[in-house]
Amino acid sequence: xxxxxxxxxxxxxxxxxxxxxxxxxxxxxxxxxxxxxxxxxxxxxxxxxxxxxxxxxxxxxxxxxxxxxxxxxxxxxxxxxxxxxxxxxxxxxxxxxxxxxxxxxxxxxxxxxxxxxxxxxxxxxxxxxxxxxxxxxxxxxxxxxxxxxxxxxxxxxxxxxxxxxxxxxxxxxxxxxxxxxxxxxxxxxxxxxxxxxxxxxxxxxxxxxxxxxxxxxxxxxxxxxxxxxxxxxxxxxxxxxxxxxxxxxxxxx
Numbered sequence: 001x002x003x004x005x006x007x008x009x010x011x012x013x014x015x016x017x018x019x020x021x022x023x024x025x026x027x028x029x030x031x032x033x034x035x036x037x038x039x040x041x042x043x044x045x046x047x048x049x050x051x052x053x054x055x056x057x058x059x060x061x062x063x064x065x066x067x068x069x070x071x072x073x074x075x076x077x078x079x080x081x082x083x084x085x086x087x088x089x090x091x092x093x094x095x096x097x098x099x100x101x102x103x104x105x106x107x108x109x110x111x112x113x114x115x116x117x118x119x120x121x122x123x124x125x126x127x128x129x130x131x132x133x134x135x136x137x138x139x140x141x142x143x144x145x146x147x148x149x150x151x152x153x154x155x156x157x158x159x160x161x162x163x164x165x166x167x168x169x170x171x172x173x174x175x176x177x178x179x180x181x182x183x184x185x186x187x188x189x190x191x192x193x194x195x196x197x198x199x200x201x202x203x204x205x206x207x208x209x210x211x212x213x214x215x216x217x218x219x220x221x222x223x224x225x226x227x228x229x230x231x232x233x234x235x236x237x238x239x240x241x242x243x244x245x246x247x248x249x250x251x252x253x
Contacts, residue, residue: 025067032063036074039081039190046082054091057082061095065152066103072152076180080187088184093177100155100172107159115156136161137171144175148209151176179205 035045046053061075075095079088107115140158143149158168182201189198 021067036078039078039187042078043082054083054087057091058095058098061092062099062102065096065099065155073148073179073183076183077187077190080184080189081191082187083184085181085184085188088187089177089181092180092184093173096176096180097169097173100169103152103155104159104165104168107156112160116160137163137167140168140171141175144172145178146208146211147179147182147205 035042046057049056057079061072061079064072064075076088076092079092082088083091136158140154143154144151155172182205186198186201189195
């Protein structure tokens with residue numbers, strides 16, 4: 001098959017997949033919203049599936065990452081509410097890894113052109129960082145650590161860069177695991193009506209989110225200025241050249 005025909009076929013299949021995904025999401029959105037409308041509803045639904053409960057919970061976490069506009073913190077808190085801290089953290093992390101792997105490898109090997117165009121339309125300032133792997137890795141870690149910031153879109157962005165899979169998933173797990181555990185602790189303590197611990201962790205998370213939200217542009221600007229300085233290092237050589245020129249002039253006189 002010629003390369004052009006193969007590319008056209010991939011684009012057609014990709015388009016059909018996206019249309020099908022959007023259709024299924026729209027069709028099942030009312031049911032998903034009803035299930036997620038409260039912790040008790042979500043817990044009742046998961047328990048109603050019997051032994052498939054953990055699998056269904058993991059599927060919700062995967063769905064939240066890949067397509068559904070469900071805040072990740074809601075699913076994480078629900079994990080603690082339903083299963084407790086240990087199992088809730090485990091199931092949430094499994095769903096996080098699988099969902100992120102689907103988004104990451106789909107973008108890297110199939111939907112790169114589509115995701116790239118989507119990112120360009122959004123005109124995000126931090127897109128300039130993707131050409132520097134070390135700075136982008138640091139940026140990923142900062143965004144993953146700060147609670148409440150939109151993280152799932154960064155999985156698609158990371159797949160557009162040259163970052164290795166091992167590095168990306170290490171940053172993902174290390175950066176997100178602390179707040180996954182914290183979220184499940186909140187859910188577990190709410191279920192056991194131990195509200196003091198839940199309030200303390202929630203206050204810390206809100207403070208972390210507010211500080212991260214306030215300084216997010218400064219962090220982006222810091223990385224951007226660093227990139228511009230690296231890309232345009234003319235000021236330093238010119239200063240050195242002028243100083244050397246003055247020295248030569250003094251020596252000759």
